[in-house]
Structures are given as structure tokens and as C-alpha cells.
Amino acid sequence: METKPTEISSSKMHGGFNKRFRHFSPTLGCFMTFHIYFPPSTESSQKFPVLYWLSGLTCTDENFITKSGAQRAASTEGIALIAPDTSPIMLSKSCTLTAPLICIPGGLNVEGEADSWDFGVGAGFYLNATQEKWKNWRMYDYVVKELPELLKENFPQLDTTRASISGHSMGGHGALTIYLKNLDKYKTVSAFAPIVNPINCPWGQKAFSNYLGGNKAHWEEYDATCLVSKFHDLSASILIDQGTDDNFLHNQLLPNKFQEACEKVNAPLLLRLQRGYDHSYFFIATFIDDHISHHAQALKL
Template identity: 75%
Template sequence: MEKPTEISSSKMFGGYNKRYKHFSPTLGCSMIFSIYFPLSPPSQKIPVIFWLSGLTCTDENFITKSGAQRAASSDGIALVAPDTSPRGLNIEGEADSWDFGVGAGFYLNATEQKWKNWRMYDYVVKELPKVLSENFEQLDMSRVSISGHSMGGHGALTIYLKNPGKYKSVSAFSPITNPMNCPWGQKAFSNYLGSNKSDWEQYDATCLIRKCNKISVPILIDQGEDDKFLHDQLLPRNFEEACKSVNAPLILRLQPGYDHSYYFIATFIDDHIHHHAQALK
């Protein structure tokens, strides 16, 4: 497997934001990911939080806008932010709309032939962790948590629920919690996975939680009450009801006045970093 090439480095709160480029056999294209390395003794292995970003985003949005590095530095945690889809493949229609194709991988493995390269689930769950473990020995890939925003919140929840024991904890901001029942999800799933809705359920957190075994660490979700996507796209109450039906521990915080933006994320990100830090000890 190709060794990642460092393409930038910036010091922040004593640690470093670094960006890397590598060829992904899973996706069939070059990919970029960002890592924030906190300052730590060379002998000390660093736990990891994966951050999955939302529609139209790249690896940079979270790293440049969230301010998460302050808390990550304090808690001694590395932040890993992959991109949101394959890029540069020039598939017909890949850039026709902002909510599908480029920048909109939905963290699934597409089964429709046209979109065969859209395998962000395998990239995030399998390939990228392998790249990290083989090239960054300071990272402790046995202590990993996952978080995300919007489409990335959907990704974090579904990946966590589909891989019991792999991640110590999960959290999300404004996640798409029931994509089978919202326009964004229906558009993505029908194109990536085909028309059989039973195939969609494996990437729907509201469906997955009902089949989940006991969850020990509460799921943390922050949702802005003034988010324009709340009622037709995000549907957190559906997820909350599903959690209640199986007694899954959920902390759903509805935050008055906040919207869907990184202003909202930056306001509450420290709570999420500390939530994961407790689980990663």
C-alpha cells in the first residue's frame, strides 16, 4: 500500500495539523485526509477520533472551522478527518447537484455499477485505519471513537452501529438519522444502492439501532432547533423513538437558536471531545 505524502503542516495548540495524500485502491483515486496530532511524549500512543464531514465538505472544513484542536490537545487525542467522496473520476453526473456524487459519498458502499467507486464505508472502516496503523505508529488504533456532522453524522452513527466494539463511543451534530425517510437519503440510496428499500436499511441509523446489542456508552447528539433541515431531512425524533424502543442510551440535546453551521459545531465541540475522551481512557 502506498505511503501517504505529507502536503501541509501547521502548528496549533502545541500540536500539528497535517494533511496527507495517498492513492486509495478502495475508491480508485487519490484521496486527501487531515490529522491533528496533539503534543505528546514519543513513547505515548495517542487515541483517535474520526470525524466525518457533511455534504459538499472536504477533509478541511472540520479542521479549519471547528476549533476542536484546543480540547483534543488538552485531552491528548488525535483527530482524523477524511474527505467525503471519491474525486477526479469524472463519472457522468457526479457533479450535477450538491447533494449527490462528489462531496456526497454518504459513507456507504454503492452497489449500482455506475457508482462502483463510491465505497466510502470500506474506505473509512477498513482502508484508512490500515493506512494509519501502518504509517503513524504514534496512533493507538485500538482506542478509536467516531463523530460527524449532517451526512457525516449519519456516517458516524451507522458505522458505529454496524461495528460493535470497534469504536469506543459515537457522537454527532445534526445527523441525518433516518435517511430512508428524507429527500437527501432517498436520492442517495436510490442511485447508489438501487430501488430495493430493504438494501437501504443497513445504512439507516434508525433501522440499525433497533437491531443493536447493548450499548454501554451513551450516544451523544447535538441538534440546533433553528436548523432549517431539522424537520424534513434530519428527523432526530425518529431516532430517539427507536432508541427508546430498545433502551439504547441516547443524549439528544436540542439547542435553542442554533442552526446547521460550523458556528453551532464550534460552540459545543468541546463537549463532544470530552465525551469521547472519557470512553477512550
């Protein structure tokens, strides 16, 4: 099976290009899509640092690219944006290079994968499932191992050794946990309205019990609040923006739990409560420039 990425769309923006690619993922056992925003280049030998963006529940690789407005700041700072999908998918047989616009994403025909919006398709939670039924749900390995290697091998204009990671909601959970488990791979991390303590919220409990089984010790390996308590050498500040009018703030996101855990180990956290903002991409678009700047400072050192 051909794993080399194939370009299926391209649009110019702020002097650079949004490009979408399709490839077969051996890690997930299916075809996947991802977006790259390439900032404008002033010379052929220029290599751009990368910022991975992990999206939230129900999203695909398209939401951030079309709604966040991050490309303006990324263009100015010279940072490439990498936006993978949120779960394993299956593309329709009609999805071909000659007709890319009729690609129809779906599931892998696993029973129960599309029964609810907060689990299964569009809800990979950026972990490696241990339960046989969900064996294809290995988004952690896809984001941390396969995708960076794919980028390194196929896009010489990207410098994957200079990388940061960010995300929203479920993707904020993914960004924080991946960063805390791989401090050698990422310069910085930031998040919008992240699920920071999934072992204690309904979304996390539903996903973890199905993907990881009943051993809650395994759940803690994908919980940012649990993970940060194990580290004492975080050099870069963690940036989190959280809207005060977010409907999920008090029962799903629990930023106070993460803040308390950071304070106990003196982990550098900048938690900004943004008055009146909700959980939407309007919120993200308002503050995305601050996050791009946060990452640019570290990526350019």
C-alpha cells in the same frame, strides 16, 4: 501505485500539528486527502487514541480542521483527530509534492457526479455503492477498513485500537451507522445534526436510490434508525446535538425518529436540542468541546 501517505501541509496549533496527507486509495480507485491533528507529545513513545470526524455534504477534509476549533480540546485531552474527505475525488495533475497548494479536487468523470450539491462529489454518504456506475463510491470500506489500516501502518504515534467516531449532518449519519455496525471497533459515537433516518428524507432517498438501487431492504443497512432497533447491548451513550433553528430539522434530519427507536430498545441516547442554533460550523464550534470530552472519557479507560 504508491499507497503510502505523503505529507502535503503542516501547521502548528495548540502545541500540536495539523497535517494533511495525500495517498492513493485502492478501495476508491483514486487519490485521496485526509487530515490528522497530532496533539503535543510529552514523550517519544506516547501513543494517542483517535477520533474520526466525518463531514457533511459539500465538505472536504478541510472544513472540520479549519472551522470547528476542536484542536484546543483535543490537545488538552491528548486525542488525535482524523478527518477524511467525503467522497472519491480526482486531484489535478499539477498536484505535486513541490506545489501542493495548487491541488484542485474534482470528480472521477462519472456522468452526473457534479450535477447537484447533495449527490456525487462531496456526497459519498459513507456507504458502499452497489450500482456499477458508482462503483468507486465505497466510503464505508474506506473509513472502516482502509484508513485505519493505513494509519496503523504509517503512524506509530497513533493507537488505532482506541477509536471513536463523530460527524456532522451526512457525516453524522455516517458516524452513527458505522458505529452501530461496528461496535467492536469504536468506543463511542457522537453527532451534530445527523441525518438519522435517510430512507425517509429527500437527501437519503436520492442518494440511496442511485448508489444502492431500488431494493429498500439494502437502504436500511445504512439507516441509523433502522440499525439501532436491532441492538440491545449498547453500553456507551450516544451523544447528539441538534439546533432548533436548523433549516433541515423537520424535513431532512428527523431526530425524533431516532429517539423513538432508541427508546424502544432502551439504547442510551443523549439528544440535546440547542435553542437558536442552526446547521453551521458556528453551532459545531460552540459545543465541540463537549463532544471531545464525551469521547475522551471512553478512550482513556
